[in-house]
Amino acid sequence: MAPLGPFEPAPRVAVAVSGGSDSLALCLLADRWARARGGTVFGLTVDHRLRLASGAEAAQVRRWLATRAISHRTLRWTGTRPVSRIQEEARAARLALLVGWCRQAHVLHLLLGHQQEDQAETVLQRLVRGSGIDGLAAMAPVRLAIESDGGGVRMLRPLLPVPRDALTATLALWDQPWIDDPTNRDTCHTRPRLAAALAQLGPEGLSAARLAKVAERAAEDRAALDGLCSDLLARSAHPAPGGFVTLDRCILRHAPPALALRALSRAVTTAPALLILRGWSVWNGWRSGCAAITSGRQRSAAVVWSRKGMDDSSFAGSLRQPRRSFRSRRATVRSGTADSSSHSARPPGRGHSSCAGSARTV
Numbered sequence: 078m079a080p081l082g083p084f085e086p087a088p089r090v091a092v093a094v095s096g097g098s099d100s101l102a103l104c105l106l107a108d109r110w111a112r113a114r115g116g117t118v119f120g121l122t123v124d125h126r127l128r129l130a131s132g133a134e135a136a137q138v139r140r141w142l143a144t145r146a147i148s149h150r151t152l153r154w155t156g157t158r159p160v161s162r163i164q165e166e167a168r169a170a171r172l173a174l175l176v177g178w179c180r181q182a183h184v185l186h187l188l189l190g191h192q193q194e195d196q197a198e199t200v201l202q203r204l205v206r207g208s209g210i211d212g213l214a215a216m217a218p219v220r221l222a223i224e225s226d227g228g229g230v231r232m233l234r235p236l237l238p239v240p241r242d243a244l245t246a247t248l249a250l251w252d253q254p255w256i257d258d259p260t261n262r263d264t265c266h267t268r269p270r271l272a273a274a275l276a277q278l279g280p281e282g283l284s285a286a287r288l289a290k291v292a293e294r295a296a297e298d299r300a301a302l303d304g305l306c307s308d309l310l311a312r313s314a315h316p317a318p319g320g321f322v323t324l325d326r327c328i329l330r331h332a333p334p335a336l337a338l339r340a341l342s343r344a345v346t347t348a349p350a351l352l353i354l355r356g357w358s359v360w361n362g363w364r365s366g367c368a369a370i371t372s373g374r375q376r377s378a379a380v381v382w383s384r385k386g387m388d389d390s391s392f393a394g395s396l397r398q399p400r401r402s403f404r405s406r407r408a409t410v411r412s413g414t415a416d417s418s419s420h421s422a423r424p425p426g427r428g429h430s431s432c433a434g435s436a437r438t439v
């Protein structure tokens with residue numbers, strides 16, 4: 078696994094502790110690691126207030142950590158209870174609370190307790206969705222959570238290669254009980270069903286360790302492709318008048334399609350305005366600021382306009398391309414392709430955030 082550091086000399090780290098075996102073990106292990114370096118651990122428990130027991134569980138975690146002289150904070154979710162996608166909403170709210178606390182306390186590292194089985198289930202989930210290597214790379218051991226003001230927190234998952242059994246054994250050794258959340262076994266939820274599927278395939282040789290290895294390899298391949306993609310963008314992007322960036326279609330056209338699409342996808346997600354088209358063609362040159370690459374095979378494509386340059390990570394820019402030009406260009410694309418998307422009927426500058434969502438799937 079990639080190194081989790083760097084850490085400051087006396088590291089101050091927060092650990093997200095639900096009270097389950099994984100995050101509790103992580104908190105105790107992190108505490109030992111930090112103390113040995115003169116650092117401090119803060120245990121953070123989010124009380125989602127979605128279950129009756131959640132307040133009592135947070136208080137229990139606090140007591141357990143207090144006996145080991147580990148600081149603890151309970152963060153309460155005060156938002157209105159969502160009516161649908163409760164798990165996703167709760168996870169998003171939890172991360173926002175955890176990252177927000179770290180920012181305010183000037184803690185740079187937030188540790189999460191996902192372990193090998195969690196990673197394996199994520200890989201299975203992505204396989205079911207038909208993901209490519211980006212999806213199969215599953216959860217990253219290190220991720221930056223960047224907030225709107227540009228500040229950020231490093232989210233670390235040190236336990237991804239560690240099997241759950243090793244963690245429960247560690248807790249048993251230290252005589253530390255944990256909270257057993259029955260919803261983790263409730264087959265109404267996807268993850269317990271995936272865990273059951275994984276267990277069923279055990280006799281065929283499939284294991285959490287193997288699936289976690291798939292994720293690790295996919296992450297390595299993705300990193301290599303990302304490097305090639307950066308080279309390709311550096312070679313194909315040229316500044317154009319008016320603050321635009323033009324992507325050189327010849328260079329993109331001669332790149333392997335998977336790489337060219339990745340480059341376009343990267344350009345789309347870093348450009349202030351974009352539009353999705355479909356078909357198979359590569360072209361550019363519309364008012365010096367437009368480039369497109371599309372793939373019939375993947376049925377997705379992107380047109381990128383950038384006023385500020387390829388490195389601009391904001392979607393805030395507005396686009397004032399004349400509709401007429403857009404339509405005529407769209408006709409050109411259609412004439413050379415088998416398919417055209419309803420997205421393409423959207424004039425530039427309108428609703429580009431929905432296009433942004435599609436762009437990530439490019």
Ligand SMILES: Nc1ncnc2c1ncn2[C@@H]1O[C@H](COP(=O)(O)OP(=O)(O)OP(=O)(O)O)[C@@H](O)[C@H]1O
Nearest residue numbers: 093094095097098099100101121122123189190191
């Ligand atoms: N209520 C919470 N408060 C703080 N952190 C949480 C909470 N719920 C989950 N986490 C963090 O997210 C990680 C993954 O969440 P997940 O729902 O898979 O864990 P869990 O099964 O509830 O608990 P554990 O992973 O500790 O056994 C946890 O290991 C923990 O670091």
